[in-house]
Amino acid sequence: MSRTYYDNNMKEMLIPKLGIVTDIRVDTPDIKTFRVTGLDGGVCFSHIPGQCAMLSIPGVGEAMFSIASSPTNKDYMEFSIKKCGCLTEWLHQMDVGQQITIRGPYGNGFPVEADLKGKNLLFIAGGIGLAPLRSVIKYILHYRENYGKIDIVYGARSADDLVYLEELQNEWNNVENVNVFLTIDREQEGWTGHVGFVPNYIKELNFDADKTALVCGPPIMIKLTLAALAELGYDKKQVFTTMELKMKCGIGKCGRCNIGSKYVCKDGPVFRCDQLDELPDEF
Amino acid sequence: MQRVSVLIELIRERAQKLLEDGIVNRVIGWKKGEFFYDRTPAVFQASDDLSELIYDGFCSANLSKYLIQENKKDGKILALLKPCDTYSFNQLIKEHQINRENVYILGIGCPDMLDINKIRGKGIKGIQKIEENDDELIIDTLYGQRKCRREDVLLEKCLSCKGREHVAYDELVIGDLRNDLTIENEAMSDSASGKNPYEMVEKIEAMTPDERFAFWRSELSKCIRCNACRNVCPACTCIKCIFDNDRSGIASKANTDTFEENMFHIIRALHVAGRCTDCGECSRVCPQQIPLHLLNRKVIKDINEFYGEYQAGADTETVGPLISYKQDDVEPDIIMRKGGHK
Amino acid sequence: MMFKINKDRWPELFSEISRDRELYMPIEKAGQIQFEKWNVDAKVRLDQLNTVKSPKDFFFPQSENIVAFKTKGKNISIFENHDESRPFVVFGVRGCDAASFKILDRVFLAEPVDTFYKTRRENATVITLSCNEPEETCFCSIFEIDPVDPAGDIETWVIDDVLYWKSITEKGHALTDDIKKLFEKADQQDEEKIYNHKEKVKDIISKLPLQNLNINEIFKNNSMLEIFNSSKWKELSQPCMGCGTCTFICPTCHCYDIRDFDTGHGIQRFRCWDSCMYSDFTRMSHGNPRSSQLERFRQRFMHKLVYYPENNDGAFACVGCGRCISRCPVSMNIVKVAKALGVKDDE
Numbered sequence: 001m002s003r004t005y006y007d008n009n010m011k012e013m014l015i016p017k018l019g020i021v022t023d024i025r026v027d028t029p030d031i032k033t034f035r036v037t038g039l040d041g042g043v044c045f046s047h048i049p050g051q052c053a054m055l056s057i058p059g060v061g062e063a064m065f066s067i068a069s070s071p072t073n074k075d076y077m078e079f080s081i082k083k084c085g086c087l088t089e090w091l092h093q094m095d096v097g098q099q100i101t102i103r104g105p106y107g108n109g110f111p112v113e114a115d116l117k118g119k120n121l122l123f124i125a126g127g128i129g130l131a132p133l134r135s136v137i138k139y140i141l142h143y144r145e146n147y148g149k150i151d152i153v154y155g156a157r158s159a160d161d162l163v164y165l166e167e168l169q170n171e172w173n174n175v176e177n178v179n180v181f182l183t184i185d186r187e188q189e190g191w192t193g194h195v196g197f198v199p200n201y202i203k204e205l206n207f208d209a210d211k212t213a214l215v216c217g218p219p220i221m222i223k224l225t226l227a228a229l230a231e232l233g234y235d236k237k238q239v240f241t242t243m244e245l246k247m248k249c250g251i252g253k254c255g256r257c258n259i260g261s262k263y264v265c266k267d268g269p270v271f272r273c274d275q276l277d278e279l280p281d282e283f
Numbered sequence: 284m285q286r287v288s289v290l291i292e293l294i295r296e297r298a299q300k301l302l303e304d305g306i307v308n309r310v311i312g313w314k315k316g317e318f319f320y321d322r323t324p325a326v327f328q329a330s331d332d333l334s335e336l337i338y339d340g341f342c343s344a345n346l347s348k349y350l351i352q353e354n355k356k357d358g359k360i361l362a363l364l365k366p367c368d369t370y371s372f373n374q375l376i377k378e379h380q381i382n383r384e385n386v387y388i389l390g391i392g393c394p395d396m397l398d399i400n401k402i403r404g405k406g407i408k409g410i411q412k413i414e415e416n417d418d419e420l421i422i423d424t425l426y427g428q429r430k431c432r433r434e435d436v437l438l439e440k441c442l443s444c445k446g447r448e449h450v451a452y453d454e455l456v457i458g459d460l461r462n463d464l465t466i467e468n469e470a471m472s473d474s475a476s477g478k479n480p481y482e483m484v485e486k487i488e489a490m491t492p493d494e495r496f497a498f499w500r501s502e503l504s505k506c507i508r509c510n511a512c513r514n515v516c517p518a519c520t521c522i523k524c525i526f527d528n529d530r531s532g533i534a535s536k537a538n539t540d541t542f543e544e545n546m547f548h549i550i551r552a553l554h555v556a557g558r559c560t561d562c563g564e565c566s567r568v569c570p571q572q573i574p575l576h577l578l579n580r581k582v583i584k585d586i587n588e589f590y591g592e593y594q595a596g597a598d599t600e601t602v603g604p605l606i607s608y609k610q611d612d613v614e615p616d617i618i619m620r621k622g623g624h625k
Numbered sequence: 626m627m628f629k630i631n632k633d634r635w636p637e638l639f640s641e642i643s644r645d646r647e648l649y650m651p652i653e654k655a656g657q658i659q660f661e662k663w664n665v666d667a668k669v670r671l672d673q674l675n676t677v678k679s680p681k682d683f684f685f686p687q688s689e690n691i692v693a694f695k696t697k698g699k700n701i702s703i704f705e706n707h708d709e710s711r712p713f714v715v716f717g718v719r720g721c722d723a724a725s726f727k728i729l730d731r732v733f734l735a736e737p738v739d740t741f742y743k744t745r746r747e748n749a750t751v752i753t754l755s756c757n758e759p760e761e762t763c764f765c766s767i768f769e770i771d772p773v774d775p776a777g778d779i780e781t782w783v784i785d786d787v788l789y790w791k792s793i794t795e796k797g798h799a800l801t802d803d804i805k806k807l808f809e810k811a812d813q814q815d816e817e818k819i820y821n822h823k824e825k826v827k828d829i830i831s832k833l834p835l836q837n838l839n840i841n842e843i844f845k846n847n848s849m850l851e852i853f854n855s856s857k858w859k860e861l862s863q864p865c866m867g868c869g870t871c872t873f874i875c876p877t878c879h880c881y882d883i884r885d886f887d888t889g890h891g892i893q894r895f896r897c898w899d900s901c902m903y904s905d906f907t908r909m910s911h912g913n914p915r916s917s918q919l920e921r922f923r924q925r926f927m928h929k930l931v932y933y934p935e936n937n938d939g940a941f942a943c944v945g946c947g948r949c950i951s952r953c954p955v956s957m958n959i960v961k962v963a964k965a966l967g968v969k970d971d972e
Binding site: 317323324349399425502505507514536538564572 | 654655656657659674677678687688758759760761762829832833834835860863864866867868869870873874882884886895897898899903904905950951952954955956957958960961
């Protein structure tokens with residue numbers, strides 16, 4: 001597993017930097033993607049795919065968000081944020097040019113330079129879950145020759161809830177040895193693609209068990225997907241997923257995200273599924 | 284403990300019988316802890332061993348608070364309530380927090396509760412065993428035997444006991460603990476030493492505003508915002524307390540030594556005004572021994588003066604003066620007529 | 626080198642120490658004994674075993690400013706307004722509290738280091754005080770803490786109104802050198818007196834009721850998930866009111882919250898103590914993984930007795946100070962939990 005990487009230029013991990021929102025794209029009715037740069041342009045800090053950052057608006061709140069862009073992008077960082085609470089509501093109504101505070105990177109990220117190197121990869125995501133995986137996908141596409149075959153299975157409630165549709169259908173699908181499979185939960189007028197829940201789709205697609213799977217989405221989807229992968233012969237050690245618990249400090253000290261002997265902000269949020277078995281059932 | 288030790292046998296017997304007859308399916312009482320004086324509230328199921336159920340001078344916890352959650356569960360629960368606890372119970376019935384049918388009250392006699400902090404305050408450490416001999420406590424400690432008078436180490440609230448009559452019960456188990464239901468109960472004359480509950484309140488009222496401010500700032504500066512007082516109070520039943528609500532503007536957990544932080548206690552006293560039965564739990568549980576009951580007693584004293592004598596929880600019918608309107612209710616300028624600073 | 630100084634000269638000693646540094650010690654204020662700043666009128670009380678609030682406050686304060694913001698339109702300005710830390714001395718720390726600092730160190734000084742905490746630790750000189758009258762609620766010895774020779778920068782004993790003083794670390798030597806002109810050297814008689822006194826206290830400790838709690842045995846034979854799923858939690862958590870008193874007075878509890886406060890002319894971001902016992906501690910926008918008091922109660926004790934030791938070479942996050950035992954409103958405490966869990970379900 002990749003070692004947690006911190007930005008050692010920060011004097012104190014709890015004091016944030018300033019960032020500015022340079023672009024806002026509406027992806028779905030409740031998801032927007034924000035582009036953030038430092039005040040002088042460029043990224044605020046470097047990161048590993050899968051890591052997160054704490055964004056805040058002073059007086060409104062602070063929360064942890066996955067960095068949806070790859071570290072190979074030095075011009076800006078992207079965050080895809082779903083509107084579901086006080087802070088996210090505020091973020092959704094802000095304009096371009098708004099300054100925010102940002103601190104990070106936090107978490108352990110996906111082992112792109114270790115366990116995943118040279119392997120065939122199977123990305124499985126549901127809804128907003130594609131956001132953290134996007135940073136991995138873009139990284140891997142940048143260093144294409146270091147990785148094997150790539151399959152992406154992505155589903156959402158409806159066609160209007162699919163994020164990154166443009167990239168999925170018109171960019172990634174066109175790269176050699178990359179296959180994209182999309183699905184939506186229920187029939188919808190105008191949708192000619194697959195209809196069905198992601199876990200069932202996985203079983204239908206009947207993948208070989210020679211891949212390393214990366215799964216991210218709502219807890220129920222992850223649970224059923226893991227069961228589907230097990231049916232296809234996947235061992236728990238081949239499957240990575242991300243966990244989400246409320247986080248405050250981001251550095252494994254305040255105790256909020258503590259589960260078992262792990263801190264999700266520090267030892268996670270990326271876990272291999274056999275490691276999850278060792279944790280108490282509190283997530 | 285002689286009189287109480289007889290009582291506990293009676294209580295266990297009754298509880299056992301009620302469980303066996305299926306009238307109740309569980310009992311809430313107290314369980315013995317690690318030390319001679321430590322008693323934890325506990326729920327005993329029908330299958331549990333009632334020999335663990337204990338009752339003595341250290342069982343001061345007001346079990347009415349637990350009934351709020353417990354009475355929502357299946358079946359009837361047997362509750363052991365002391366006289367002062369029953370006032371809280373009635374108040375909760377009035378507020379529809381407890382369904383009377385789900386609780387069977389065993390009104391138990393009270394020997395006046397002891398305060399372990401007062402015992403420790405006498406320099407008695409390393410307590411191994413406590414025995415009662417009439418009005419004296421004989422304490423075996425790691426540093427030798429100590430003695431003290433029982434009445435010197437009673438809980439503050441017991442010094443001005445409201446009376447030994449239970450105001451709500453299905454059955455009484457009193458034993459011979461100085462209770463006689465045939466005598467008209469005058470709250471003061473029956474109590475342990477008949478202390479005026481408003482004695483300290485009057486002292487504080489007589490202070491100048493500066494002295495009073497200094498007194499309360501000094502006491503409240505000890506507060507660590509642990510919220511024990513709020514959580515133990517039977518009147519504090521809000522599902523989401525205003526102090527837990529980020530949007531209220533007063534949810535600060537910072538506990539800095541500012542006047543704003545000290546307002547927590549004053550705000551809470553006003554929120555429970557008219558519903559506080561003066562059960563004294565707040566002061567008992569405060570780890571810093573802040574005399575919080577004085578704030579509540581001041582409110583009760585004022586209510587008595589303005590609207591006539593009123594004891595919250597004395598019955599389940601009387602509507603409290605703060606939630607009823609009468610033509611002759613005092614006008615707000617009473618504050619000026621009383622002298623402004625009182 | 627052991628020094629000594631008589632009680633009548635202690636004000637001189639404290640005065641000398643507080644010339645260049647802030648000096649804190651157990652002082653009586655409004656009827657309670659707390660660690661307060663010493664001044665010449667202070668009522669010093671070294672006879673009380675434990676203060677109610679533990680001295681973790683010196684390194685991990687109940688509230689502290691992290692950073693301030695001013696917003697104007699879409700712009701934000703950041704002001705670092707963290708309180709400066711100055712060198713200070715904490716006197717009269719018991720063995721249990723001194724050991725709690727080591728437990729907090731493992732959390733706050735782990736990567737990434739909490740610089741606020743680190744600065745305060747570096748600025749502090751800890752003077753421990755040996756216990757004369759352990760109480761029935763003490764059980765520090767089961768965590769291998771020595772209350773008779775409590776580890777600190779400087780160790781002290783009070784016997785018959787004489788303060789005996791021995792510096793141990795570099796920091797301790799530095800402070801002692803500054804003030805040693807006030808001391809007398811302890812002689813052979815003194816050494817014997819101290820030895821006899823220590824033996825007497827050790828004897829008392831061996832008679833303490835919680836002395837025999839074999840905590841390692843209790844937790845060695847059960848796996849984390851076995852303990853987690855024990856049926857005992859229901860009974861144990863039943864009286865718990867979730868008030869948080871235990872977490873606030875415990876010298877090793879360290880959960881905190883980060884909040885923003887609107888000062889009227891800006892936003893102050895600060896850190897403050899929080900409690901895993903509170904109902905909204907783990908609440909997220911899509912639910913609460915610990916929605917019942919049982920789960921929260923279990924989390925606190927699992928963290929102290931199982932999770933923390935797993936991450937820290939078997940060290941328990943408890944020092945046996947006994948504060949939770951004497952202060953819990955419903956008399957629930959870590960000893961009862963440990964004992965209940967030590968008995969297997971099928972026994």
